[in-house]
Amino acid sequence: MRISLFSFALILSSVFSAVLTMPTTSRAFEVEENRYFGPKDSDALKILSTTDTDLLAPLIGSFLALNPGVAIDYTSVSSAELMKAVMLEGAEFDLALSSAMDLQVKLANDGYTLAHYSDLIDLVPTWGTWRNHVFAFSQEPASIVISPAAFAGLELPRSRQELISLLRKHPDRFRGRIGTYDVRNSGLGYLFATQDARTSESYWRLMEIMGGLKIRLFCCSGDMIENVARGDIAVAYNVLGSYARARKDLASRITIVEPEDYTNMMLRTAVVLRTAKHPKLAGAFIDHLLRAAWDTPDVPEYPFHRYPISDEAQNAPFRPIQMGPGLLVFLDHLKRKRFLAEWHSTVQQN
Amino acid sequence: MNEPLQTSGSLRRRLMLQLVGSAAFLATLLFFVVLGFARDVAQQTHDSILLASATSIMDSVSVQADEITVDIPYAALSMLGNVSNDRVFYRVSTRDDVLTGYENLPTTSQSVRSGHSAFDTLTYKGDSIRMVTSLRRLSLNGAPADIIISVAQTREGQAAQLAQLSRSAMQLGLGFFLVATILAIWAAQSSIRPLKQLTEAVSRRGPKDLRPVQRPVPSEMIPLVSSLNRFIGRLRVSLTRSEDFIAEAAHRVRTPLATVRTQAEITLRRVDRAENRASLREMIRAIDESSRAAGQLLDHAMVTFRIDSLERKAIDLTELGRELVDRLQPIAELKDIDLHFFGSGNPKITGDAILIQNAVRNILDNAIKYSPNESAIQVSTRQNGNTARIQVEDEAGGFVGMDTDALTQRFTRGENAAGTIGSGLGLTIAREVVEAHGGVLIIETSKTGTGACVSLCFPLH
Numbered sequence: 001m002r003i004s005l006f007s008f009a010l011i012l013s014s015v016f017s018a019v020l021t022m023p024t025t026s027r028a029f030e031v032e033e034n035r036y037f038g039p040k041d042s043d044a045l046k047i048l049s050t051t052d053t054d055l056l057a058p059l060i061g062s063f064l065a066l067n068p069g070v071a072i073d074y075t076s077v078s079s080a081e082l083m084k085a086v087m088l089e090g091a092e093f094d095l096a097l098s099s100a101m102d103l104q105v106k107l108a109n110d111g112y113t114l115a116h117y118s119d120l121i122d123l124v125p126t127w128g129t130w131r132n133h134v135f136a137f138s139q140e141p142a143s144i145v146i147s148p149a150a151f152a153g154l155e156l157p158r159s160r161q162e163l164i165s166l167l168r169k170h171p172d173r174f175r176g177r178i179g180t181y182d183v184r185n186s187g188l189g190y191l192f193a194t195q196d197a198r199t200s201e202s203y204w205r206l207m208e209i210m211g212g213l214k215i216r217l218f219c220c221s222g223d224m225i226e227n228v229a230r231g232d233i234a235v236a237y238n239v240l241g242s243y244a245r246a247r248k249d250l251a252s253r254i255t256i257v258e259p260e261d262y263t264n265m266m267l268r269t270a271v272v273l274r275t276a277k278h279p280k281l282a283g284a285f286i287d288h289l290l291r292a293a294w295d296t297p298d299v300p301e302y303p304f305h306r307y308p309i310s311d312e313a314q315n316a317p318f319r320p321i322q323m324g325p326g327l328l329v330f331l332d333h334l335k336r337k338r339f340l341a342e343w344h345s346t347v348q349q350n
Numbered sequence: 351m352n353e354p355l356q357t358s359g360s361l362r363r364r365l366m367l368q369l370v371g372s373a374a375f376l377a378t379l380l381f382f383v384v385l386g387f388a389r390d391v392a393q394q395t396h397d398s399i400l401l402a403s404a405t406s407i408m409d410s411v412s413v414q415a416d417e418i419t420v421d422i423p424y425a426a427l428s429m430l431g432n433v434s435n436d437r438v439f440y441r442v443s444t445r446d447d448v449l450t451g452y453e454n455l456p457t458t459s460q461s462v463r464s465g466h467s468a469f470d471t472l473t474y475k476g477d478s479i480r481m482v483t484s485l486r487r488l489s490l491n492g493a494p495a496d497i498i499i500s501v502a503q504t505r506e507g508q509a510a511q512l513a514q515l516s517r518s519a520m521q522l523g524l525g526f527f528l529v530a531t532i533l534a535i536w537a538a539q540s541s542i543r544p545l546k547q548l549t550e551a552v553s554r555r556g557p558k559d560l561r562p563v564q565r566p567v568p569s570e571m572i573p574l575v576s577s578l579n580r581f582i583g584r585l586r587v588s589l590t591r592s593e594d595f596i597a598e599a600a601h602r603v604r605t606p607l608a609t610v611r612t613q614a615e616i617t618l619r620r621v622d623r624a625e626n627r628a629s630l631r632e633m634i635r636a637i638d639e640s641s642r643a644a645g646q647l648l649d650h651a652m653v654t655f656r657i658d659s660l661e662r663k664a665i666d667l668t669e670l671g672r673e674l675v676d677r678l679q680p681i682a683e684l685k686d687i688d689l690h691f692f693g694s695g696n697p698k699i700t701g702d703a704i705l706i707q708n709a710v711r712n713i714l715d716n717a718i719k720y721s722p723n724e725s726a727i728q729v730s731t732r733q734n735g736n737t738a739r740i741q742v743e744d745e746a747g748g749f750v751g752m753d754t755d756a757l758t759q760r761f762t763r764g765e766n767a768a769g770t771i772g773s774g775l776g777l778t779i780a781r782e783v784v785e786a787h788g789g790v791l792i793i794e795t796s797k798t799g800t801g802a803c804v805s806l807c808f809p810l811h
Binding site for chain 1: 419420421422423424425426427428430431432435436437438439442449450451452475476477
């Protein structure tokens, strides 16, 4: 899980206050991995991404096969580092791929991105693009991951309400065995939490109960999935479903629940950066991603589950998180401070 | 008479150009008014959403533990996203500090009072933005503190909307112009129509028609038409007077001429000297000529008079022809001319028998006069489809190589007329009579080629 192991809050507040201050000259943002694809001698398309290199490598491969002579320089970072690199350091990349859609929207809103126009955009549902700057290329649900062993004898919950009543009925069984993101440190956890809080009051009730049951906080989805698989915790709330699905090795020990009341869908998005040296090639790569994500037939190298596209997204349980200036609201540092304070007081009840 | 009149431009074209010009002016005006109106409405709509956003942020401002805090509602910014895909910027500040948002967002140049708002169009990061600035005074630690909230949005959506609106306004203006142009053409045509109709009515008139214009005309044309009528009246009076004068003169001359001729003939019998007899004969010939001219002038005056109020009665052309031939037989016999009549059928026409008789007699007179001795003249009638025809065929040499149209003009005589008594009015009279009856006069060379064949064709009864 790449989204923000690092001090997210610190960076965000610095993003707001420090745009005026000069960018540091050195490559100060932390790189997790850098991999080069394609011929060495060519001028490579530089991608800054929060997505694991291994996950996207097949798609990169098919892109290179279609565009001979092109090389890709793929740098994976956390979403907070991506923001730091682009907004504070002006690092020169062509393309930014990120799961932090709020941050991507902020990049586009604040003028760090270029527009991209192509016929393929018609394939993307209207909620999957913003301003022709931000393009979604995956839908990944905020799921509940359950250990079937821990639920032996109980009916598995299908919605938050059912989970709440289960937790109420069997407090001893779940005490200390519930996990969720530490939203103070995880960008994605914060995004899911704020969207939950915006969508339904039941989120706060759930947090209240979970807090009462000594909820354990995690940095990332991967940790939660492994803890559930080991049986250390029984329920993990707001886990990135795509990562849970990807753990085929743990499939027998975990159950993924996409809540029927509503399931927030995180959209992994791509933007062409204003510093792009190859904006056309970057656009072509975006088109490649969009084709894989939205076009028929399915391509085998696409690493994410394809959920049905429904234009009545509001009525279906799957609710893609709405891109637009609304996402900027929770990035406001005062808003964030308040939210975190409230969240903390709800979750940490000792 | 027929030289082209000078024009001072076309009335219709001028009217049309003026109407089309004003339509173009109005259409342009309409375009700008609609565009301006649409721009205002679009701006107001945008402004009111910005204000709603700023207001909802303002409502979330509170003082907690002696500190100003803002809890921006999700809807405050998402509502802006619902209107257009434009970028959104905001700032919450006091007089001294920026509490949150975009620090370097420009500030309004207007002074805003508490509880009020100001709108500005500014440039931020190279883009045009519309910004609302709201101010509210709070009490902080017992001292007043101003909270200033600015919400701004780029104007691409508005620009796109305006482009769309101006296209619509353009289409509206163009449509208006087209409709107005069509109406202008129609209006120009219809206001010119009475003038055209009057022109047609006047030019359709026959050469002798000097009646005043009676048809109703638009009031603007009344002065013109009454002037025209007065003019026609004067013309008619003056024409009548001159015709009267000629008839009177001819009449007065004819009687004394007859006396003079009688006296000359009596004298001729008494005189024996050859040269005296020759000059007397010359005198008699001149008297004959004058007398005949006077007769024809009288005929012509009579014809003109009768044509003015044409009598319409059924006439049998064959009967008329035969009677005439019988009457002129003695004159023809003087020259040993074989004058005979051939009538086929009884073609009936309507008209004035006296006039038609006069016309045929003039033709026949001419034929007898110009025919050599011992030649033949044939008068025949015949019915041909819708036409009744009476025709006089002689052996007098005809009008070979002459302008037969000019022959029917007043006082024009054929080339072979020299040495023969005549005034040149005979064919003129015949033609005027035939045309007054709606017929035609045809002058041809006869079938034998030795003379002329003059036909008077009338429409059948």
